[in-house]
Amino acid sequence: MNKAKLRGFNRSLPMSLLRAREAVMKKFAPSLKEHNLSAQQWRVIRALKEEDGLDMSELSERCYLLMPSLSRIVQNLVVRGLVVRKLVEGDQRRSAIVITDEGIKLFNIIAPKSAERYEYIAEKFGPGKLELLYELLDELVEKIDE
Amino acid sequence: MNKAKLRGFNRSLPMSLLRAREAVMKKFAPSLKEHNLSAQQWRVIRALKEEDGLDMSELSERCYLLMPSLSRIVQNLVVRGLVVRKLVEGDQRRSAIVITDEGIKLFNIIAPKSAERYEYIAEKFGPGKLELLYELLDELVEKIDE
DNA sequence: TTATTATGCATAACATGTTAACTAAATTTA
DNA sequence: TAAATTTAGTTAACATGTTATGCATAATAA
Numbered sequence: 348m349n350k351a352k353l354r355g356f357n358r359s360l361p362m363s364l365l366r367a368r369e370a371v372m373k374k375f376a377p378s379l380k381e382h383n384l385s386a387q388q389w390r391v392i393r394a395l396k397e398e399d400g401l402d403m404s405e406l407s408e409r410c411y412l413l414m415p416s417l418s419r420i421v422q423n424l425v426v427r428g429l430v431v432r433k434l435v436e437g438d439q440r441r442s443a444i445v446i447t448d449e450g451i452k453l454f455n456i457i458a459p460k461s462a463e464r465y466e467y468i469a470e471k472f473g474p475g476k477l478e479l480l481y482e483l484l485d486e487l488v489e490k491i492d493e
Numbered sequence: 494m495n496k497a498k499l500r501g502f503n504r505s506l507p508m509s510l511l512r513a514r515e516a517v518m519k520k521f522a523p524s525l526k527e528h529n530l531s532a533q534q535w536r537v538i539r540a541l542k543e544e545d546g547l548d549m550s551e552l553s554e555r556c557y558l559l560m561p562s563l564s565r566i567v568q569n570l571v572v573r574g575l576v577v578r579k580l581v582e583g584d585q586r587r588s589a590i591v592i593t594d595e596g597i598k599l600f601n602i603i604a605p606k607s608a609e610r611y612e613y614i615a616e617k618f619g620p621g622k623l624e625l626l627y628e629l630l631d632e633l634v635e636k637i638d639e
Numbered sequence: 640t641t642a643t644t645a646t647g648c649a650t651a652a653c654a655t656g657t658t659a660a661c662t663a664a665a666t667t668t669a
Numbered sequence: 670t671a672a673a674t675t676t677a678g679t680t681a682a683c684a685t686g687t688t689a690t691g692c693a694t695a696a697t698a699a
Contacts, residue, residue, distance in 0.1 A: 361518055363626075364514040365557060366557065368507055370634040370637045370638060373637075374637060375507070387654085394502065397501045403679095404677065411512065413656065415656080415678095416656060418678070418679060419679095420655085423654085438664080439665085440664050471636045472632070472636050477506075479629065480509075481509055483622060483625065484512070484513040487513050491519075533685070549647070549648060550646090558685090559685090559686065559687065561687075562686060566684085585695085586646070586648065587694095
């Protein structure tokens, strides 16, 4: 479906990246929506599962979320009992964000499905091409940021 | 800057695509912001410059904007006098969106700068790699949508 | 022709993206 | 030490993303 060659302005880098991202996200969305998680909320949980107790600034960098968005997202996750805030001794400005047992439980339910989807994509597309794509994307960012 | 190898979950397709897109967008943002245009508003204007008088559904597809977003965006552009709505004879549900002279004038101011930025990126990255990237992205979308 | 369904589009409601204040705590400077 | 500055984080305000709902007009079935 929708195989028509891209015309004019639609064949642009931002649009192509957007389309690719949306196509990929569609594969991951269902298992997240099942648990009422947005892609952004899921990013925060994964980041904390990888390294717990990060402060907001660290979390913001790792999840590629701006502070205002992250602030609201963490509030939401706190209300849902998936993470908690803890005081950082020695600096009253910071707060460490810690994943709860319930958060970990949720992670353990979703992560396998997510990995499965990822494997599916990698296989469909070809692992070699996938690696090549990563490298091109990294290099693009690198070259642009000069 | 920020050259640390991506760890863990940050090396994922959605994240890499997001980073690349943001890096690219940053190059185009300034000339748009100069005229108080968002990337989305600019997409609509470009689409209409390419083919005028599209209805909302067509515009939605070509700009990769969902109808609710597009609805608000067009309202904004109408207020600013950059486009107008015209009745479609034979179907009272549709409305044709038409770019105004002022809209065209704005396009003619921004488009050259935009093209310039694009050339810069293509040159920095390498035209061959850019073409390869396009092809990989297209193929990724194609393979995923099955 | 009337009832039903489909289409085109708008609005509602809420999460996120984005820029700009703003607060309080920590650090630096004078 | 007092004042200025920096840092970490929140809140405000508005545009957009996203799903659901509503509402006409059009097309179709009965």
